[in-house]
Amino acid sequence: MKKSIRQSFAVPFHYEIFFTENVFASSNDLFAQLVKSPQIVKTFFVIDQGVADTHPALTAQIQAYADQHKDTFLLCGEPLVVSGGEQVKNDNKYVEKILEATHQWGIDRHAYIVAIGGGAVLDMAGFAAAIAHRGIRHIRIPTTVLSQNDSGVGVKNGINAYGKKNYLGTFAPPAAVINDAVFLTTLEDRDWRAGIAEAIKVALIKDAGFFAWLEEHAGQLSARAMEPMQYLIYRCAEMHLQHIAGSGETQSGQTTGDPFEMGSSRPLDFGHWAAHKLEQLTHYQIRHGEAVAIGMALDVTYSYLKGMISEESLKRVIQLISKLGFEVYVPALSKQELLLGLEEFREHLGGQLTIMLLEAIGKGKEVHEMDRSLVLSSVEKLKEF
């Protein structure tokens, strides 16, 4: 008998992100192939109210698709339609409704919870799926630019609690993600635009070439051209996935490959410390992507005032953000509570404060301290732009 036993193992995860159109059209067998197993598989659908409203035929289409593939999968009741946006993460009744359904329908660990909607609905449904039976298989069908290129392809879920964003959640890779481009056509302009913020983010910290591509296509993207948008989503998703898996060394020499974020570093949260706080301070009246655009503008300005990047680089970033139609300043940015966001961000990550700044376009650099007065000067400078 030794004094201790050391346990070590690695848990392998695999999932695939599919790019398709009209996922529940009778001619599209992607979904049916995906869930196919020796037995008929149970599925439970959760749909974002916003999607149900703009795609009124969706529920009937899913029903027809299920009839067509009745030897492969069955629907457990009508889809559950839930409010979209942050509201669905602020009230835990939605998680409870899904848990209740899994209980009533006998949804087991080899069945699927399928969520169709924006990032908030996917986060909420993913959390319910992750804790019932210690994890029911979960398919995400993200319908916004933001969820298709960023949150929807990752491994996190969560709801808000105690006024803190994503306070309850887990790391739980989905069984699969299906990005259906058709959902993008019905987005409001604000949502179309908001998702582009995460593209700017990933370009700024990892890929100067992609940043130049964004500058070149900013006009087309603003005019809602589908082709560049589909490339933007593909490229963002690809970088996001590489980052999570750790296969791609970043230009900044960041060590990546910490999918469950056991360390304190979180480079993909560039611009997010202020963004999270702004969302809260505006009572979620601004979209996550809009808040990230402002948060990035703030941290890029801070990087400039700190002498890390040139004025030329600062101007390029602010110009791109503005050209895409984002604000770089909202009055809430001047609230004193903004600085509390730094401590809340540290607490959520745990350990040491770690903030990503820029040392060049395409090259992030982490710091562990933020000069409060320089943050306030950055806010002042943004007000001028």
Next chain:
Amino acid sequence: MKKSIRQSFAVPFHYEIFFTENVFASSNDLFAQLVKSPQIVKTFFVIDQGVADTHPALTAQIQAYADQHKDTFLLCGEPLVVSGGEQVKNDNKYVEKILEATHQWGIDRHAYIVAIGGGAVLDMAGFAAAIAHRGIRHIRIPTTVLSQNDSGVGVKNGINAYGKKNYLGTFAPPAAVINDAVFLTTLEDRDWRAGIAEAIKVALIKDAGFFAWLEEHAGQLSARAMEPMQYLIYRCAEMHLQHIAGSGETQSGQTTGDPFEMGSSRPLDFGHWAAHKLEQLTHYQIRHGEAVAIGMALDVTYSYLKGMISEESLKRVIQLISKLGFEVYVPALSKQELLLGLEEFREHLGGQLTIMLLEAIGKGKEVHEMDRSLVLSSVEKLKEF
């Protein structure tokens, strides 16, 4: 742009199980060394009421230990004392109390929730730790034989919901486990004995030599000799950990190494389908270990009636179980609802029904069908013993 992007990664987990005595004695620096980091670490303690009652000095001892090591860690408030036993998993108010405390004390992902108690308290506290901030570090200090040799060293947590055991939970490896032998000295006889059931289980399905050792030491174990009990716990924990990590091929040729149980196989749940149902049917008046002893007696008898093991083997098993002081029959076993346990067990695992039976002492064999009438005959046979 391809039609899909495949994501693959493995998440490494490491933790250590320590064997010690008097973990919070001033002379024992194990705990302080374990949590030591460059900063002073926050800790929040959760203590099983039963442990607090039998170790009335414990809270003061922890406080003194924290004072002694105040440069290493700090206590966030008084320890939270919670009911022990299944009750703590049946009411989600306990999870909420812990979550509330993490919010109030700003417990972050690099801080620790330390739970001291039996398996139920560890399961409940582990669940709270797993979902706050997507996972706060969690140290388990199991105080019963059962939790020290089985549940406490594994990767699961959970609470009950909708009348179903462990309906809500996650797979979340602990930061560390500390098995303190002193806690065993104050156990009630029932709890001392109950934990031995999991030792019989692991011996039956994996290690005939250990089964023979149990036969040889049954008298001493019943008489509460500490030395064989410490060996029993060490050996069970070792096999349990090997099973989870998959480093040890079992004698039955079982493929192991599925820590988060993505497949349908769960060999360590030998005897558990009936056990879970019996616990529920008796309103948790019988201990988990007592239920497992009966559940194993049932499945061993079934294995005999199915012609898989000899009458000699059956007798050895029933004799050992009885010699250790367990019942092999309770009236609830004859309830019709018992058979519902098979479907509930399948649902919890998901996929195909998979039940471990025996083909020899030390050699489990999985089957995917159970003959209902033979189960009832097994019950009748147990009634006779």
